[in-house]
Amino acid sequence: MADRALTSVPTGTAAEIARTDTAPPLPPELHGAPESAPDLLAALDRGDDAAVWAWLEAHTPEPESLLLYGLFLGAGVLGLLEWPAVALSCLGQLVVDRRFGGVENLAAQLRARVDALTGTAQG
DSSP: OOOOOTTOOOOSOHHHHHHHOOOOOOOOOSSOOGGGSOOHHHHHHHTOHHHHHHHHHHHSOOHHHHHHHHHHHHHHHHTSSOHHHHHHHHHHHHHHHHHHSSHHHHHHHHHHHHHHHHTOOOO
16 A cells, blocks of 8 residues: 555545555454344343343443443542533443444544554554
């Protein structure tokens, strides 16, 4: 891949750009997606412990996200942040968790994009 600055504008057709701007694969997510999780009530009725744990893992935020929720709530309790700011911060973190698969996956996506643009992808 040609060495380009981040401010350069790609030239060529969309197919040419797609061939030269391929990013490395992202790491797998640690938890399953909530949409693909098994039905909790059906798993409880069947007594299927594995399905219940799969549902819990899919609907539980990553430890990094739980830490951020705790920090936001702690700042609200201590009075460092007003409660509307705490609520918006927690909502923003929820969006990151649901849309991007958590903090670590979002960071990996951003690193992959920067590496693809700068041509310094690590193998």
